Amino acid sequence: MRMSREAMAQHHQEIVTAGARLLRERGIEGLSVADLMQAAGLTHGGFYRHFASKDAFVCEATDAAFGGVAGMRNAAGPDSSAGEQLAAFSDFYLSQAHCGEPGIGCPIAAYGAEAARASGEVRARFNAGVEGVVEWIAERLDGPEVQRRRRAAEMLAVMVGAVVAARAVGSAGLTDLILSSARQRTAELAAAVH
């Protein structure tokens, strides 16, 4: 059943979109090609007309997931001040909502550990993604370039670690403690901005 060029592109898009979510929900090894294609409304056989391998799909879906992070960064709107943008970003990142819905959240927290043992291509996408986040944060901080990057990296680390730890523990009290202490630190870091 050959489809039109647009239909094909749309299917590709749907696979990547659904995949970017499922990848964050279930991890790389936890997501099967069959489940992925079913989520996209297709059957598993057609997968390899869109991707050379599962790994190639993971690369594309990872890019899409980091693109979602970019959207999350712009939640405060482009007209807001740097401080407001940072606050909106870290507030959402460190929210219970983000912890509860990994599928729409940060790929680093969702499957960064798995990506560390993935192919070089996947790691390259993560490298670019992490670099992008650090740069975006650094642009919104004050001070000399080097210090801004250092503080941006620290901010990313607290956020990622807090969400990973908060998701791993079951107790609500511990989750709150971790998230709120991280929120406090990100607020401090973002305090001195232009």
Added chain:
Amino acid sequence: MRMSREAMAQHHQEIVTAGARLLRERGIEGLSVADLMQAAGLTHGGFYRHFASKDAFVCEATDAAFGGVAGMRNAAGPDSSAGEQLAAFSDFYLSQAHCGEPGIGCPIAAYGAEAARASGEVRARFNAGVEGVVEWIAERLDGPEVQRRRRAAEMLAVMVGAVVAARAVGSAGLTDLILSSARQRTAELAAAVH
């Protein structure tokens, strides 16, 4: 080939020890029962004489892995000051060595994200493990109980996030930036100790 009672206990111990390492190296879904038993010097068939299920094994191995973290915390020796103990812990945690050898490192950074979607039993072990680390750090900080726990939670978060992010990116420069900025922050946090 029946073995003595001690040999049986020793085998159990070997499975758990080898498993605690492999679990951190490959993740829960990335580790097969057959590989695990082979690493322990046994064949796959006997696994279920030691554990009711793979999940039960993951629980025990997770406890063992957190036990390894406790050993890592005592690297500075019990005679050192609180500040020295904290510094030794965070210095190792945020070292290239720890990033390069997940098998002997922190289970939260290694498979915390996977644990978040694991069974309630596994999550309970993580809860206890994380609580233990936070408590250990908090005991070595100064100030009122509540603030100590907050700072301890923040410290754990930066460390976990830094290692997860550092492992996920390939570039040495980015890894260094992340680890060193986290080291700087843990040093600040540990500065005011008794």
Added chain:
DNA sequence: ACTGTTGGATGATAGATAACATCCTAAGAG
């Protein structure tokens, strides 16, 4: 006899291919 180990069996599921049906697209004829 009991119990832990072995090696193999089992059924499920994984990623990846193949044969086949469909029908879009581009090239050439008029």
Added chain:
DNA sequence: CTCTTAGGATGTTATCTATCATCCAACAGT
């Protein structure tokens, strides 16, 4: 420019092989 047609792109179903967790019967040391 329009119509036709050959060829290839795209999706479906069925299937392959490997591997997974789990279980079991036979063996062997206590």
